[in-house]
Amino acid sequence: MKTIQKRIRSMPILLTVPAFGLLFAVFGIPMILLFLTSVNAPSFSLANYEGFFAQRSYVLILFQTFKISLVATAFCLIIGYPTAYLIAIAGRARPLLMVLVFLPWLTSALVRTYAWTVVLGDNGLINNFLLNVGLIDTPLSLIYNRFAVYVGMVHIMLPMMILPMVSVMVNIDSSLMAAARSMGARHLTAFLRVFLPLSIPGVRSGCILVFVVCLGFYVTPQALGGLGDTMLSTLINSQLTTTLDMAPTAAAAFVLLAMALVVLSMAGVNLASAHGQPGATEQKVRASRFPLFSNLARYINELGVSRRAKRWAGKLYQGQRVTPWSQIIGAGFLTIVMIYLLAPGLIVIAISFSAGEFLEFPPRELSLRWYYSFFNDPSWIGALWNSFQFAVIVSAVSTIVGTMAAFGLSRCSTRLRSSLTMTILTPITFPVIVVGVAVYLGLARLGLVGTSTGIILGQAIGAIGYVVVVVLATLSGFDRRLEQAAMSMRAGPTQTFMRVTLPLIRSGIIGGALFAFLASFDEVIITSFVSGYAIPTLPLKMLENLKQQVDPTIAAVGALLTLLPVVWLVALYFTLWRTRGTLQKTTVNPA
Amino acid sequence: MSFLINRRRFMQATSSAMVAGALSSASGRALAASAGELRVNFSGGNAGDAFNEAFLKPFEAETGIKVTFIKADFTSTQISMMVDTKNISADVVMLGQTYVDPLAAKGYLEEIQYSNWQKEELEALPDYAKQPNGFASYVYSANMVYNTKKFPADKPRPTSWAEFWDVEKFPGVRALVTGERGGGPWEEALLADGVPMGKLYPMDIDRVFASLDKIKPHIRKWWTTASEVLQIMRDNAADIVQSYDGRALSLIDEGAPIEINRNEAMLMTDYWCIPKGSPNSENAQKFVEFTGRADRQAAFAQLFALSPTNEHAFKTIPDNLARKLASHPDYASSSFALQSKWYNEIGPDGKSNKERLVQRWNEWILQ
Numbered sequence: 001m002k003t004i005q006k007r008i009r010s011m012p013i014l015l016t017v018p019a020f021g022l023l024f025a026v027f028g029i030p031m032i033l034l035f036l037t038s039v040n041a042p043s044f045s046l047a048n049y050e051g052f053f054a055q056r057s058y059v060l061i062l063f064q065t066f067k068i069s070l071v072a073t074a075f076c077l078i079i080g081y082p083t084a085y086l087i088a089i090a091g092r093a094r095p096l097l098m099v100l101v102f103l104p105w106l107t108s109a110l111v112r113t114y115a116w117t118v119v120l121g122d123n124g125l126i127n128n129f130l131l132n133v134g135l136i137d138t139p140l141s142l143i144y145n146r147f148a149v150y151v152g153m154v155h156i157m158l159p160m161m162i163l164p165m166v167s168v169m170v171n172i173d174s175s176l177m178a179a180a181r182s183m184g185a186r187h188l189t190a191f192l193r194v195f196l197p198l199s200i201p202g203v204r205s206g207c208i209l210v211f212v213v214c215l216g217f218y219v220t221p222q223a224l225g226g227l228g229d230t231m232l233s234t235l236i237n238s239q240l241t242t243t244l245d246m247a248p249t250a251a252a253a254f255v256l257l258a259m260a261l262v263v264l265s266m267a268g269v270n271l272a273s274a275h276g277q278p279g280a281t282e283q284k285v286r287a288s289r290f291p292l293f294s295n296l297a298r299y300i301n302e303l304g305v306s307r308r309a310k311r312w313a314g315k316l317y318q319g320q321r322v323t324p325w326s327q328i329i330g331a332g333f334l335t336i337v338m339i340y341l342l343a344p345g346l347i348v349i350a351i352s353f354s355a356g357e358f359l360e361f362p363p364r365e366l367s368l369r370w371y372y373s374f375f376n377d378p379s380w381i382g383a384l385w386n387s388f389q390f391a392v393i394v395s396a397v398s399t400i401v402g403t404m405a406a407f408g409l410s411r412c413s414t415r416l417r418s419s420l421t422m423t424i425l426t427p428i429t430f431p432v433i434v435v436g437v438a439v440y441l442g443l444a445r446l447g448l449v450g451t452s453t454g455i456i457l458g459q460a461i462g463a464i465g466y467v468v469v470v471v472l473a474t475l476s477g478f479d480r481r482l483e484q485a486a487m488s489m490r491a492g493p494t495q496t497f498m499r500v501t502l503p504l505i506r507s508g509i510i511g512g513a514l515f516a517f518l519a520s521f522d523e524v525i526i527t528s529f530v531s532g533y534a535i536p537t538l539p540l541k542m543l544e545n546l547k548q549q550v551d552p553t554i555a556a557v558g559a560l561l562t563l564l565p566v567v568w569l570v571a572l573y574f575t576l577w578r579t580r581g582t583l584q585k586t587t588v589n590p591a
Numbered sequence: 592m593s594f595l596i597n598r599r600r601f602m603q604a605t606s607s608a609m610v611a612g613a614l615s616s617a618s619g620r621a622l623a624a625s626a627g628e629l630r631v632n633f634s635g636g637n638a639g640d641a642f643n644e645a646f647l648k649p650f651e652a653e654t655g656i657k658v659t660f661i662k663a664d665f666t667s668t669q670i671s672m673m674v675d676t677k678n679i680s681a682d683v684v685m686l687g688q689t690y691v692d693p694l695a696a697k698g699y700l701e702e703i704q705y706s707n708w709q710k711e712e713l714e715a716l717p718d719y720a721k722q723p724n725g726f727a728s729y730v731y732s733a734n735m736v737y738n739t740k741k742f743p744a745d746k747p748r749p750t751s752w753a754e755f756w757d758v759e760k761f762p763g764v765r766a767l768v769t770g771e772r773g774g775g776p777w778e779e780a781l782l783a784d785g786v787p788m789g790k791l792y793p794m795d796i797d798r799v800f801a802s803l804d805k806i807k808p809h810i811r812k813w814w815t816t817a818s819e820v821l822q823i824m825r826d827n828a829a830d831i832v833q834s835y836d837g838r839a840l841s842l843i844d845e846g847a848p849i850e851i852n853r854n855e856a857m858l859m860t861d862y863w864c865i866p867k868g869s870p871n872s873e874n875a876q877k878f879v880e881f882t883g884r885a886d887r888q889a890a891f892a893q894l895f896a897l898s899p900t901n902e903h904a905f906k907t908i909p910d911n912l913a914r915k916l917a918s919h920p921d922y923a924s925s926s927f928a929l930q931s932k933w934y935n936e937i938g939p940d941g942k943s944n945k946e947r948l949v950q951r952w953n954e955w956i957l958q
Contacts, residue, residue, distance in 0.1 A: 057953040064957075114822070122764070122811070122828045144812055227813050227956045234771060235953065240668045242773045242949050244693055357845050358825050437668065444676035532673070532680030533632070533663045544662050547816050548636030 013416075015408030018401045019424060019464050026457045027427055027435070030442035034434070038250035048251035058235065058252070065232040066259065068146075068221070069214035072153040073161075076210045079154070080161035081203065083337045085195075086330050087162070088169035098166065100338050103562055105159045105518055107345045108539065110546055111558040113223045115344035116152050117143060118351075118361045120224075125361075148224040153217060158341060160213065160515075161206040164473045167511045168202030169195075171477045171504070198477065205473040209466070212429040215260055232256050233431045240433060253434040260429045261422060345562050352555035359552055370556040380541060380557070387521055387538035390452070394459045394520035399513040401460075402467025409468070410475040421472065427462040435462070436529040443530055450532035458530040459523050463516035470515060474508025628657050629874040632681040635662035637841060641894035649890075650881050656874050667694055674699045674867050682875040684864050686725065689773065689931040689945060691862045695724035701865040704876050712883055712901065719928065720883075720900040725862030728882035729897035732856040732917035732926060733768070733779075736839045739848045741830040749831060750854050756783040756802070758809045763830030765806070766823055769813040770952040773934065773945040776803065776833060778927070782855050788927040793936075796947060800955055824849060836917050840896040856926040858917055860900070892916055 007014060038048050052058050087097045104112065119125050120142040127139040142148060172195060180190035218233035232252065239249040347361055352370055354363030374380050405424065409417050427435050439458045440449060448454035482504070486496040502509075524539035531540065538557070545554050633642045639662050647658045661681050667690050673679045686694070694700050703726050705713060713721075720727040735755055741763055742748045749761045758765075767776045778791050780802035786795075811829060814820040817838045823829045824839075825847060839851050863882055865875045881887060888899035889907045898916035899905065905913055905920075913919050917926070934945040942950075 055950065055953075057950070057957055060957050061953065117822075117826075117828075121826060123826055222815055223819070227807070227810070230771070230953070230956060238771045238773075238949055241666045242945055243943075244667055244671050244697060246668075358842075359822065360825075437672070440672055441676070444672070444678050447678075449676070449678045450680050528663070529669065529672075532678065533661045533665075534680050540663075544635040547664065547818060548634050548639065548662075 012408045012411035016405040016420065016424075019405035019468070020420075022401065022457070023424065023427070023461055023464070025446070026442045027438055027461050029445070030438040030440075031426070033441065034246070034250045034438055035254060037247050038254055040247060048247045049255065051248060052251050052255055061230055061232055061235055062255065062259065064230070065215060065256070066263070068149065068153070068229070068231060069211050069217075072150055072157060072214045073207055073211045075150060075154045076157050076161040077203065077207060079337060079340075080158055080165060080206065082333060083158075084162045084165035084169055084202070085199075086334050087166050088172075094170075097334070097338075101159050101162050101341060102514070104155070104341045104345050105522075106561045107348055107558040108522065108542055108554075108561070109156050110219060110542060111348050111554055112155065112344045113152055113220050114359065114546075115347040115351075116148065116155070116224055118347055119343065120148050120151065143224060144226045146225065146229055149221045149229050152220040152224045153214060155340065155344065156220065157210045157214060158337075161210050163511055163515070164205040164209065164470050165199065165202035167470060167474050167508050168205075168477050169199050170507055171474065172198045201473050201476040205469045208425075209428075209469055211263070212260060212425060215256065215429065216431045218433075233433060236431050237433050240437070246437075249434070253431055257426070257430055265418070265422075345558075348555050349559040349562065352552055352559040354552050354555075357551060359555060370552040371560075373551075373553050374556045374560070377553075379536065380538075380553070383536040383538045383541040384557075386535060390455055390459060390537065391517045391521040393456050394463050395513045395517035397456065398460045398463035398467050398516040399509060402464040402512060402516070403471050403509055405464065406468045406471035406475060410472060421468065424468050425465045428465045432525045436526045439526055440529040449530060450534040452535060454530050455527055455535060455537070458526045459520040462523070462526070463519045466515035466519055467509075467512035470512040471505065471508045474505045474511075478505060627655065627874075628659070629683070629871050629878055630659045630661055630681045631878060632661040632663060632665060632684045634664065634685070638837065638895045638897065641891055645887055645891035645894055646878075646882060649887065650878055653881075654874075654877060656877070658878075670694060670866055671697070671699050677868060679866050679869050682865065682869040682871040683878055684866060685861050686864050687774070688727070688860045688862060688929065689934045691722060691725040691864060692931060692935045693943070694864070699867050700724040701867055701869065701872055701875075703863075703865070703879055707876065708880050708883060712885065712903075715885060715901045715903045716883060717900060717902075720860070722862060725864045726879050726883060727860035727862050727900050728888060729891070730858050730860050730900055730918040731897050732836045732853075732858050733833060734836050734839070734856045735831065735852040735854075736824065736834045736849055737763075737831040737852065738824065738827070738829075739850050748850075748852075750852055752779045752782040752855050753785070755779070755831060755833075756806050758806075761831065764811045764828065765809055766812040766814055766820055766829045766832040767806070767810050768820075768833055769815050770948060771815075773949050775948065775952065777948065778857055778929070779833065779855075780806070788855065791927065792930045792933045794933065794944070796944075796951060799948075800951060803955065836915075837896045840915055853917075853922045854925045856917065856922065858926050858928045 039045065040047060083101075087094055087101070090097055117124065121127070122139040122141075122143070124142070126142060127136075130136045131139065176194050176198070177190050180194045181187070185193065215231075216233050218231055218237060221229050221231050222234060233256075236249055236252050236256075239252065243249070350363060351359050351361050353366045353368070354360050355365035355367035355369060356363065409420055409424075412420075422429075430438075439461070443449050443454045443458060446454075448457065478501070482500055483496050486500045487493075491499065522539055524537075524543050527537055528540055528543070531537065533540070542554055542557060545551070631647060633639055639660070643660060647660055650656070651658050665681065665684050665686070667686075670684060670686075671694065673681075691700070702723055703721075705721060735749065735752065737749060742761070747760070749755055749757075754761055755765070767779070769775065770777070777794055777796075777799045780799045781791055781794060782788065783806070784798060784802040786798075812820075812823055814823065814832075817835050820829075820832050820834050821838050821842055824832060824834070824842060836851055836856070839849060843849050843851075863879045865872055865879070869875055883901060885899070885901040885903035886907065888901050889904040891897065892899050892904065892908055893912055896915045898918040899908075900918070908916075914921070934948075935943050937943050938947065
């Protein structure tokens with residue numbers, strides 16, 4: 001035990017071994033085999049890649065996939081950053097707001113996509129309202145176009161953007177902002193030059209998560225989009241069903257991955273940059289990138305110095321005061337975002353109480369029949385229980401393995417970290433359908449297809465990626481000198497970790513675990529391959545229901561999934577957020 | 592509260608599910624090898640419930656074989672991987688008709704042993720149903736379906752695909768099936784362009800897309816799954832659509848203002864296939880034979896409107912129900928059958944017509 005500890009201390013990279021071992025066995029080996037298939041091994045030719053690029057439509061769809069993902073990510077950022085900021089400074093309302101951000105994620109994406117057709121449809125809520133008010137004569141085309149695709153995708157991805165940003169922003173020491181202001185910086189300046197740079201790691205990991213997951217989307221664009229709003233995964237999916245030749249499909253998948261890697265390396269996956277003083281490097285980059293702009297700004301700034309100096313002296317002793325206007329605007333913005341996030345879920349809940357055979361909104365009659373139908377059907381309950389168990393085990397495994405990996409990664413050289421992080425993200429960067437095929441091949445080799453172990457391993461490889469991204473983001477804002485201080489006070493490595501590191505990055509770990517839980521609980525494509533349909537999970541059962549016979553049982557499931565977690569999130573609040581608050585106080589106050 | 596009350600039942604149901612799961616995972620192969628088991632795959636939903644009643648339960652009762660019902664849609668890729676990795680999780684699978692030949696050609700499917708079947712039943716079955724590697728026990732059709740409020744009986748109603756294409760005479764919101772998976776509105780496009788039902792195949796792909804060009808701006812939704820188009824009809828978001836008949840009938844039975852136009856209907860089938868190397872292939876053969884019987888097919892058709900292939904089956908089906916079925920003799924002259932052979936013909940470039948259609952579709956949607 002001691003020797004292992006020592007070795008890990010000297011080579012923190014060893015902490016990533018479990019994660020990579022798992023990834024390699026379940027996913028890496030079959031991916032290599034798939035790659036060999038795509039180059040027609042053993043004769044080796046690029047025929048499949050040439051074939052891909054020779055088809056104009058493929059290239060256009062590839063380009064379009066990127067454009068849609070990029071725009072969706074940009075929307076998520078524009079909406080998500082102010083939301084995350086407002087949540088981070090919300091004080092006591094923060095846990096509640098976090099719960100509200102999470103809620104929509106708990107309703108199956110498939111069901112929520114349907115809810116959007118209720119809102120945006122030709123006979124939907126918006127059109128009916130506008131028609132009744134008399135603003136329009138004919139329904140607006142709000143659905144089956146690119147606009148609807150963005151509405152649906154941003155809605156699904158927004159929590160994934162907000163969470164990493166909040167977990168970073170919460171850890172930004174508010175005294176830094178106060179310090180900046182006490183030195184005469186205005187609110188905006190303090191925000192731009194102190195808060196924003198410190199929050200960049202969260203922005204980055206949020207954007208990366210959202211972008212890579214968007215790349216693999218296909219259900220939402222298919223359901224809400226028009227004819228031309230195809231993404232590459234739709235294409236790969238149709239290839240898998242129309243031809244038995246895996247080689248062109250594999251080639252298409254690797255093209256998508258290659259493009260994702262190019263974009264990611266340009267954006268910089270350097271998730272845990274500049275330990276200790278993350279602000280300093282960011283500032284340097286910002287200044288050097290826009291020299292002209294910053295010089296101009298400085299010049300303009302100089303003009304107002306004397307006036308500001310006067311005001312500063314006057315304001316210095318007024319203390320922090322938030323103007324009512326900014327509060328109202330902030331609250332208004334949060335309300336709109338929350339309505340956007342929650343409306344589809346509420347519609348699903350309303351639908352679940354309908355008495356009819358089909359999904360209808362608003363329901364003409366109310367009844368609980370679909371809840372009875374859920375609780376009286378052992379196959380639904382069995383599927384729910386299976387999913388719950390898998391999600392608990394998967395989140396436990398991936399949180400431990402992922403946090404270890406994130407630690408190892410945060411302590412190795414920048415370049416190595418980038419490429420290793422990229423590798424660990426492949427199960428979520430890759431089109432999920434191809435991951436399904438690869439994982440199936442990998443697990444079949446180990447004789448694990450159709451077993452619980454197989455499903456857990458298949459889901460864990462993706463979940464680890466989520467944990468690593470979130471924990472790594474938290475670690476980047478983490479001041480390692482605190483650890484060094486503890487060590488200098490003769491705390492052992494374990495003690496340091498348990499008493500200093502863990503409490504400080506706990507919100508990141510909890511966030512990661514939650515991501516992992518939900519990723520597992522909602523996973524359908526990989527599971528459908530790996531389970532061989534021998535072990536039903538809730539999403540599989542829901543998918544079958546949605547494909548074959550849409551009835552409101554699925555809305556009842558969606559409603560239950562939304563409401564039940566409220567209970568345990570509230571419990572979580574009372575056990576964790578509370579203790580965390582006191583901890584922070586005790587750690588901050590002595591300093 | 593209700594959740595708490597239900598907890599005990601919850602635990603009971605789930606713990607038994609757990610045990611079952613653990614058993615099947617621990618000794619899946621051992622169990623499968625014993626004589627008394629069979630895993631059958633078919634769609635879920637109402638059709639699945641009907642299938643369970645008409646086929647699975649009686650089969651279990653007659654043979655004593657324990658049947659597991661797998662409600663799912665297997666793709667060709669999944670079946671090929673199952674066979675390649677010798678990890679077969681379903682002994683009888685249901686496959687759409689154009690998927691059978693490519694899998695059979697690569698040796699992924701067992702041959703169906705018609706020699707064991709009763710002569711009387713075998714003779715009542717048409718040739719298209721009795722393929723070497725698959726057996727079709729039901730027929731369904733892709734039809735034009737319209738809203739009767741939009742097109743009431745006292746006004747002209749669209750009756751042919753040419754009229755579906757005629758957006759001036761029959762204004763209304765339209766929906767067609769997507770072509771991204773190889774099947775698509777191809778035959779309908781040709782019919783709309785004036786090709787007679789008997790001369791559709793071999794299909795002229797250029798002509799298909801030239802015809803689709805004309806209707807493209809008027810299609811509100813190109814649907815992917817049958818439940819999607821039904822929901823569109825149900826929400827009154829479309830007036831005239833292409834849909835499968837069984838699905839539309841379930842809406843009509845619900846009281847929805849919808850009618851099926853049986854003229855120029857495309858008859859389609861699914862096949863029962865046995866993946867190569869199935870550990871229960873003997874039982875699987877028995878089951879496929881079971882699905883060919885007239886009495887079972889009749890029972891099934893009365894529970895869910897999928898039409899029998901065994902002609903004796905119609906004898907026991909009441910006339911009002913029989914008229915709901917796609918292969919009713921009255922509709923024979925106004926329908927045509929989808930020819931999967933043409934779809935799977937390989938051209939000089941090594942691509943099947945189906946692959947060619949998908950490729951063309953992908954270019955077309957971006958235009």
